[in-house]
Amino acid sequence: MGKPLKQLNLKDIKITDELFGAYVGKVSEKIIPHQWKILNDQLEGAEATHCIENFRIAAKETQGERKGVVFQDTDLYKWLEAVAYCLASGKGKIYEDLADQVIDLIGRAQENDGYLNTYFTINAPDKKWTNLVEGHELYTSGHLMEAAVAYYEATGKEKLLIIAKKNADLICQVFGKTEEQIHGYPGHQEVELGLIKLYRITGKEKYLETANYFIRERGAKPNYFKREIETRGGYEFFPEFYDYDLEYSQAHKPPLQQTKAHGHAVRAMYMCTAMADLAQEYNDEEMQKACKKIWSNVVEKRMYITGGIGSSGFRERFTTDYDLPNRTNYSETCASIGLMMFGQRMASLFKDARYYDIVEKALYNTVIAGINIEGDRYFYVNPLEVIPEFCTEHTYMSHVKPVRQKWFSVACCPPNVARTLASLGQYIYAQDEEALYIHQFISSEAKAYIGGCSINIFMDSQLLQNGQVKINVEMSESKTIKIRIPSYAGKYKVLVDGESREDIVLNGYYSVELTEGKHELLICFSVKPRWIGANPRVQEDSGKVALVRGPIVYCLEEIDNIKLLSTVFVDLTNEIYLEESDKALIGNVPALTYKGIQIHNNKITDQLYGDIEFTKKEIKLKAVPYCLWNNRGQGEMLVWQKVRI
């Protein structure tokens, strides 16, 4: 297959996009300073997270009780990772000093043998590594490693990398096949990703080997987690785990034998991402096959049209094939970020652009829906239908929030969105020895260096407006450019320096060889609004349709339409019109309008049930991008609309 794809250096990419640029800008302007306050318990009105204070206590620089969840340390590591990506893109410079100081503190909190985890260091030093199911020690270390690599790549400073390596060395010593080592693996996958990144930057094989060990040992018989739970006699940290099952953390059988996406969706995606990395590093065909099987199961049977995954609101997990409820699902923002990561690795491994269709779906819909326009409110849960009154606490709906929430204490999604946005360039461009790859049509400027060739790229994407993407390139020598042709492209057209060209699309890529000098590529995609249906086995969506245009899934919001959106039917023969975007929204993405039918039962007024006498009236409907919903106050929202048959 040749060498896999690698990403361009984030330093060399600048996002200028109307839609994404606005969000990316929020990371350094708002999210990073906001989170810094949270980490330091300086946010008024917010419950203390104790995050940095815990490190001070672990470093014995202050006394007190260690507080917060068992994985509270990761908040700081994720903050550092996001800061690193901002610094790489030349933003957030004022946070570098703070970062350096807090990295010093982390170093002081690390134990001599490399152990680093404020919970166990302070509260339970004799219980290290005894509760892999719930303890999140390895998960926490994984985020440390990812932050360290990012910070090193952004700044060239080695301090955090040294800390992470020392920690990784300990882990490689503690876990493994020999009799003296623990034959366990993480309850929440993540350390595998950190170890692989560390390996790639240090070249130390043992990091890769230990990541591989964790994946290959997982779910082996006799089951490590089962024995651990039996020895402990139940749960320790999370009372809601009283009926924990091995599938929850994909430990019911070895990942290489798994053919479906099971359990907690974020755990599953982080695991699969690591598996794809390992499949690449070891050129491991068995691992490649396993990745393909799980990937297919996710995208062909267990994924929402928005790229959301994990349809069980209870336990944030996968359920079963075709079970995709729209109102009770979890579809965690982080899970879709995980799906983006998995898709990116799969595309790199197989050099197949079609994986990026799914990355795009998740990014443009669920992931961006996770954050508001202002950059200070977040959705963890991303349903496809919301009736605000029904989102009641302590019920089957308690996980669903009708409005984005402020980010205060325990939080995976906000910093995950932040690091994804801050490193967005990695999903847009890639390269190998022979070509530059363009995977997303997000306006940006970039520089690529392939062998002796340097390429300057200026992408001006009007994909969401009129489907046109203009890419100007300056080539220092001739090279191939490979452009992803998305599945929704329809009858697309490519003009190279004004001339129409026809080329074969292979593995989802349109290839064009460009000579030294300046060139202009103009790609015109069809972005006609389309009604989409679901497989009939998705019974939730039977007789319903979703409106999409390009990569964007549209939804109806109460503010543009009416209350009781479920009383509305659409007629597929009616014309759909483009309308200027509401000024309160960003990205200049057109709204879509069309006529619908609203039904009313004249026989029912206040009673709960009654006879039937339906009347129908015409109603003008207006749909907006799902990713922008709930930016204009609380109200109903609906993706899958009933169709008049």
Add this chain to the structure above:
Amino acid sequence: MGKPLKQLNLKDIKITDELFGAYVGKVSEKIIPHQWKILNDQLEGAEATHCIENFRIAAKETQGERKGVVFQDTDLYKWLEAVAYCLASGKGKIYEDLADQVIDLIGRAQENDGYLNTYFTINAPDKKWTNLVEGHELYTSGHLMEAAVAYYEATGKEKLLIIAKKNADLICQVFGKTEEQIHGYPGHQEVELGLIKLYRITGKEKYLETANYFIRERGAKPNYFKREIETRGGYEFFPEFYDYDLEYSQAHKPPLQQTKAHGHAVRAMYMCTAMADLAQEYNDEEMQKACKKIWSNVVEKRMYITGGIGSSGFRERFTTDYDLPNRTNYSETCASIGLMMFGQRMASLFKDARYYDIVEKALYNTVIAGINIEGDRYFYVNPLEVIPEFCTEHTYMSHVKPVRQKWFSVACCPPNVARTLASLGQYIYAQDEEALYIHQFISSEAKAYIGGCSINIFMDSQLLQNGQVKINVEMSESKTIKIRIPSYAGKYKVLVDGESREDIVLNGYYSVELTEGKHELLICFSVKPRWIGANPRVQEDSGKVALVRGPIVYCLEEIDNIKLLSTVFVDLTNEIYLEESDKALIGNVPALTYKGIQIHNNKITDQLYGDIEFTKKEIKLKAVPYCLWNNRGQGEMLVWQKVRI
């Protein structure tokens, strides 16, 4: 208002009904012997319940560990209550000796001061009454009292009554207003019902007063439960209560100030039943008003068309107005039994037959659905739409079972169904000084004694077949008979001794004064199949209809139709035909057949999402009574059908 209604003596009622008779027969034939084995750990292949063994340990007749849930004792009490009702109707005679022996054992397990609870006696004698939120001590006592009253009424034997009174005396001493008493109340309401029954049979005012105290103290400030939880520092018995809220057990404010049905549905209904009893006993108008408000909220905003209540699958509880999901709901069998109890008390209190419309709805649909035809499998959860493949463990659907379950260990619904069926006569007939009341049209024979008048009643109900109910009565002197006219009756007709009569219906009752001698009443109700719609605020049912006939809600089952029932639409203009009942079902209730439309999207084969090209084909549909579903193997089931608009 005059004196409230009271029920006839169960000894004087014999159920001969084609549908209900079959179930009632199962109680003494199957359920009681089966449960006896369970209580004694003699059921092969079933996990030991330890129920009777616990009493032996508490009585110090054997040694060993007390096992089972904290409220395991109630299994025995519910068994005794069901045995009592069977004995009252002249059945299950062979169990009287066993009952007497086990009653002796209960007596020996009781402590000298009257305390009786094997968990606390054996495991935590120093923690009595310290965990009212979770401990179920008062709940357990309530079931003891109900069993004792039933057994005394059935057999005249006082032994269990003496035990229950001694226990009640202790409770009345421990709980109350004075400084030395505990100012608490039960975490799970039930003892109030037991105390009221004890009062009615003994005339001891303090039992009534303590029941009243429990209701009036509940939710008062400062909140007893809140303080208890704070003192204890969290949950003790049920890890899933880690985020317990006061609304769960209706303790967020005093019941008299509650206007909506909140929290755990069974708890709520038991509380309301007690409130209605107290409202009657004290002629308490404030309490009456509170009962009416909560009742209205349940039946006008929070109840399924099947009489199911508690729409949150999580925590078996109410959610909010109009939130009635069909696939994820709990709608516990016991909750609908609670609704029957509440409705019966309300009807007695206000002498209004319309409450029995709801009792009938719950009984004929959800409650009977709770048990299979053979009498050996049970549903705890009663959804209105089931897709068996989607009922996966450890997910948001883990509570929903696609087939009725064997009854093994912890179980409230099976014995609750058993005692309801065994005492079914209480819902059919009632009396006051002036009249005999007929509330349900279930074939039966009964004797009533009103003042000096004795009435023999022979009811032959063909309500579910052709809508005709024939009631033959023999009157020893002239008396009024009041017959409930159900809301679905339509243009009904009453023939008294062959002559047509017109009478005013008041409070849902049709009254007829009958003279001494024999009479025949023939009532002809309209039982034309009807399509019913839901309030548009029940968004789950927008554009959907349910098929009902008389009190029976119909459903589509896969076995009679197809898989993927959600692809089917009905056309309200199509004729509905009666068809003979499937021989595998009981009760000779006709099936309903009609033409529907099935849609198919030609553009989708295996993929999850795709373009749309719908084709429609005609399909013959067959609906069967919801209460009889899943008696012919596992398959899809659907109540609310999509309507073609």
